[in-house]
Amino acid sequence: MAHIDGVAKPYLVCGGFPAGNSWIFLGPRGKVEIQGANAALAALLPLFDGMHELAAIIGSVGERKDVLALIEMLIDHRIVVDANHLYRHFQAYARYPSLFSMGTSHEENVANYYDFSHVPQIHGATTALPVASTGLSRLLRSRTSCRRFSAASVDEADVFDLIWSMYGRQDEPGPPAEQLPYLTFTVPSGGGLYPLFVYLLLFRHSGKFEVGTYLWHKERSLLEMTSESNPLPAAARLVIGVAEAAIERAAGMICIVADLERSAKKYGNHAYNLALLEAGHLMQNAALFCTERRLGFVELYGFLAEDLARLLESEPPRKSPVVAALFGKADSSDP
Numbered sequence: 001m002a003h004i005d006g007v008a009k010p011y012l013v014c015g016g017f018p019a020g021n022s023w024i025f026l027g028p029r030g031k032v033e034i035q036g037a038n039a040a041l042a043a044l045l046p047l048f049d050g051m052h053e054l055a056a057i058i059g060s061v062g063e064r065k066d067v068l069a070l071i072e073m074l075i076d077h078r079i080v081v082d083a084n085h086l087y088r089h090f091q092a093y094a095r096y097p098s099l100f101s102m103g104t105s106h107e108e109n110v111a112n113y114y115d116f117s118h119v120p121q122i123h124g125a126t127t128a129l130p131v132a133s134t135g136l137s138r139l140l141r142s143r144t145s146c147r148r149f150s151a152a153s154v155d156e157a158d159v160f161d162l163i164w165s166m167y168g169r170q171d172e173p174g175p176p177a178e179q180l181p182y183l184t185f186t187v188p189s190g191g192g193l194y195p196l197f198v199y200l201l202l203f204r205h206s207g208k209f210e211v212g213t214y215l216w217h218k219e220r221s222l223l224e225m226t227s228e229s230n231p232l233p234a235a236a237r238l239v240i241g242v243a244e245a246a247i248e249r250a251a252g253m254i255c256i257v258a259d260l261e262r263s264a265k266k267y268g269n270h271a272y273n274l275a276l277l278e279a280g281h282l283m284q285n286a287a288l289f290c291t292e293r294r295l296g297f298v299e300l301y302g303f304l305a306e307d308l309a310r311l312l313e314s315e316p317p318r319k320s321p322v323v324a325a326l327f328g329k330a331d332s333s334d335p
């Protein structure tokens with residue numbers, strides 16, 4: 001009953017309905033049909049509200065083997081999860097391609113894009129000023145997503161500085177991390193916990209950096225090669241919605257993996273929101289860096305998260321890829 005032991009406060013997260021002698025659930029991995037347990041499920045399911053201790057629930061329905069097996073099955077299929085550990089499962093429910101995506105047509109997406117009803121009405125006095133022309137405002141004005149790359153490699157310094165700008169020590173390389181009371185980085189982080197990892201998938205040789213997969217050690221300001229094999233074929237298969245030819249011409253891909261357990265020790269379920277907010281900071285730094293160095297950059301949410309986790313050998317749900325990006329020399333013929 002190891003799975004049962006890991007769930008203190010069970011919470012029902014997937015809808016289900018009785019159908020004849022079965023109860024049908026729509027779990028994150030698809031349909032789950034449980035036969036011959038409708039009476040037990042009708043008694044149990046309302047108790048999985050995230051407020052009650054599992055031990056108390058089992059006590060109230062009677063500690064029978066069939067009930068324990070039933071609960072274990074619900075937990076195994078992630079129909080019931082621990083209310084304190086919901087953050088571990090968000091990725092499974094919202095993964096790409098999502099079980100619960102809206103599935104809208106192209107026409108509906110276009111209509112939604114041009115629907116300006118969300119733009120707030122003006123009811124009060126208004127003020128506007130000209131935006132000052134500064135280095136930053138000029139960068140912000142020219143930031144754009146690039147989906148056409150030139151198949152050229154990127155300078156080694158640009159590769160390294162890109163990763164540093166995302167998640168680098170401000171006193172880089174600085175004294176050994178262990179000797180400092182705390183470290184400061186290029187981005188803020190909830191509670192100063194810095195729960196993210198940056199991976200570099202390099203498709204094209206770049207000075208000192210051979211083709212391969214790298215893990216950024218932000219505390220030591222260095223990149224460690226974790227795999228020598230070319231990550232391009234696997235990356236091209238797992239990205240959704242960007243043409244394979246475009247990916248093949250990029251210099252590489254960066255991936256952000258969140259260590260959800262680190263922030264969850266302090267913030268519980270908020271760890272997931274924090275991870276996404278913080279990943280956005282890294283991505284904005286990367287986008288602005290690429291704009292300044294005249295590199296193409298496109299952020300990617302469209303990827304098969306489980307395949308990417310496998311490629312990076314991260315262990316979801318504890319360590320889940322949350323966002324990625326392609327970068328490289330932009331194709332100057334791109335309109």
Ligand SMILES: Cc1cc2nc3c(=O)[nH]c(=O)nc-3n(C[C@H](O)[C@H](O)[C@H](O)COP(=O)(O)O)c2cc1C
Pocket residue numbers: 143144145146147240241242298299300301302303323
């Ligand atoms: C969180 C996030 C995820 C994105 N995911 C993708 C993606 O998977 N594929 C893609 O082609 N563009 C992706 N984009 C880029 C947007 O499509 C793009 O920013 C938007 O169309 C506006 O265009 P611009 O960046 O050139 O101004 C993503 C952007 C963000 C912020």
